[in-house]
Amino acid sequence: xxxxxxxxxxxxxxxxxxxxxxxxxxxxxxxxxxxxxxxxxxxxxxxxxxxxxxxxxxxxxxxxxxxxxxxxxxxxxxxxxxxxxxxxxxxxxxxxxxxxxxxxxxxxxxxxxxxxxxxxxxxxxxxxxxxxxxxxxxxxxxxxxxxxxxxxxxxxxxxxxxxxxxxxxxxxxxxxxxxxxxxxxxxxxxxxxxxxxxxxxxxxxxxxxxxxxxxxxxxxxxxxxxxxxxxxxxxxxxxxxxxxxxxxxxxxxxxxxxxxxxxxxxxxxxxxxxxxxxxxxxxxxxxxxxxxxxxxxxxxxxxxxxxxxxxxxxxxxxxxxxxxxxxxxxxxxxxxxxxxxxxxxxxxxxxxxxxxxxxxxxxxxxxxxxxxxxxxxxxxxxxxxxxxxxxxxxxxxxxxxxxxxxxxxxxxxxxxxxxxxxxxxxxxxxxxxxxxxxxxxxxxxxxxxxxxxxxx
Numbered sequence: 001x002x003x004x005x006x007x008x009x010x011x012x013x014x015x016x017x018x019x020x021x022x023x024x025x026x027x028x029x030x031x032x033x034x035x036x037x038x039x040x041x042x043x044x045x046x047x048x049x050x051x052x053x054x055x056x057x058x059x060x061x062x063x064x065x066x067x068x069x070x071x072x073x074x075x076x077x078x079x080x081x082x083x084x085x086x087x088x089x090x091x092x093x094x095x096x097x098x099x100x101x102x103x104x105x106x107x108x109x110x111x112x113x114x115x116x117x118x119x120x121x122x123x124x125x126x127x128x129x130x131x132x133x134x135x136x137x138x139x140x141x142x143x144x145x146x147x148x149x150x151x152x153x154x155x156x157x158x159x160x161x162x163x164x165x166x167x168x169x170x171x172x173x174x175x176x177x178x179x180x181x182x183x184x185x186x187x188x189x190x191x192x193x194x195x196x197x198x199x200x201x202x203x204x205x206x207x208x209x210x211x212x213x214x215x216x217x218x219x220x221x222x223x224x225x226x227x228x229x230x231x232x233x234x235x236x237x238x239x240x241x242x243x244x245x246x247x248x249x250x251x252x253x254x255x256x257x258x259x260x261x262x263x264x265x266x267x268x269x270x271x272x273x274x275x276x277x278x279x280x281x282x283x284x285x286x287x288x289x290x291x292x293x294x295x296x297x298x299x300x301x302x303x304x305x306x307x308x309x310x311x312x313x314x315x316x317x318x319x320x321x322x323x324x325x326x327x328x329x330x331x332x333x334x335x336x337x338x339x340x341x342x343x344x345x346x347x348x349x350x351x352x353x354x355x356x357x358x359x360x361x362x363x364x365x366x367x368x369x370x371x372x373x374x375x376x377x378x379x380x381x382x383x384x385x386x387x388x389x390x391x392x393x394x395x396x397x398x399x400x401x402x403x404x405x406x407x408x409x410x411x412x413x414x415x416x417x418x419x420x421x422x423x424x425x426x427x428x429x430x431x432x433x434x435x436x437x438x439x440x441x442x443x444x445x446x447x448x449x450x451x452x453x454x455x456x
Contacts, residue, residue, distance in 0.1 A: 002308050003274055003281045006063070006162065007297050010286040011041045012051050017294040020388045020440040022301025025061035027094060029286060030085055032074065034065040035118065045084050052088045061091040067116035069097055079107055086111060092136065105134055112136045117164065124155035131159045137279065138162070142169060146269060146334045150276050160279035165270065166296055166321070167284020169261040169332055204246065206236040216246065265329035267300060267317050271307035291357040291442060292324055294386070323355030323444055354447060355384065359410070361441035364430055368400075368420040371410070371443055378409040382446040385429060387437040392429040397422045
């Protein structure tokens with residue numbers, strides 16, 4: 001049996017694209033009680049209710065994350081706020097706090113609950129505990145190796161297990177980071193993480209005083225003040241957007257403390273997880289774009305289907321994920337690499353490699369495609385048309401503006417352009433569009449290196 005492909009949905013549009021490109025289910029955050037509390041469409045309960053209904057009409061599943069570590073104030077209001085969410089009839093709640101889980105089990109025993117990765121299940125005894133408590137699925141911690149995942153599956157054959165296969169990694173056990181709260185009082189466990197681990201820091205020499213304070217070395221402390229370093233060298237970090245705010249940083253036998261992890265990419269292990277019987281393969285990224293939802297769903301759908309058909313893994317799938325902005329990729333803990341292979345010390349921002357998302361196809365006319373431009377592209381660029389039923393690569397030879405005048409460049413977001421059918425392959429592909437293809441067609445361009453892969 002194929003594992004479920006579970007995609008993130010930070011917006012309704014992302015949900016729709018994830019489904020269109022192959023996701024079996026999506027997950028979204030409940031207002032006030034998920035780990036993504038920033039403003040988004042699903043903070044409006046009516047929008048979430050409509051999305052759940054839409055998912056069920058498509059024969060898809062919709063899970064709602066309610067997985068914060070709540071303080072007393074939120075516990076008191078929890079059951080009242082849950083009532084309209086339960087009325088939506090989501091396919092499961094994703095939860096981490098034992099107290100809230102207990103409250104839901106007592107009030108709504110029929111509602112399926114999946115244990116959030118935030119609860120850090122790292123062994124089979126933990127899985128059995130939650131199974132005995134009535135949960136239907138456990139999302140395993142990201143800090144497990146493939147061997148450990150297999151052992152848990154073997155020990156708990158009657159429990160659904162879910163594994164993360166793609167997306168951002170945290171510097172702490174699956175989200176339990178205190179750095180954001182320490183740096184600017186935004187608690188990641190309440191859904192307010194500012195990703196302080198990815199900020200651009202500069203290093204300042206520092207010393208430690210006899211009292212234990214770490215202060216700037218320049219200007220130097222008074223001569224009477226004895227320097228008493230506890231390690232070979234200490235520094236104070238300063239972030240460009242926060243001038244004058246310093247944070248101590250040093251390395252001891254445990255390593256360094258400010259880290260920027262590469263992103264997880266485990267598409268090459270899909271067959272292994274499928275063969276061992278994992279119930280669901282999960283993609284991280286509820287704050288990502290609808291293009292991210294589409295591309296990851298397309299690639300992992302292909303990997304799952306190929307694994308089920310006994311087809312050898314297609315290494316082009318690795319490169320197709322380079323079209324997404326990323327911080328470099330790692331297999332995470334699955335293959336126990338040396339720690340430095342997981343870190344990106346060069347920059348904290350996401351960068352697209354090989355391809356860039358440049359346009360949303362909003363209409364197909366008799367002689368061409370109408371594109372809502374998202375990023376700049378121009379004549380002679382190698383472009384890829386991406387649709388739910390397949391992709392086509394072509395070279396851009398002609399481009400028109402809204403007045404049907406020839407132009408050389410689609411400047412960027414806010415412009416509408418037309419790509420005439422001067423390429424026979426593009427024309428043939430576009431004329432085969434189903435209504436579904438036309439609704440969800442996207443456009444990418446090659447960058448740095450040509451992108452010649454194709455999904456058919």
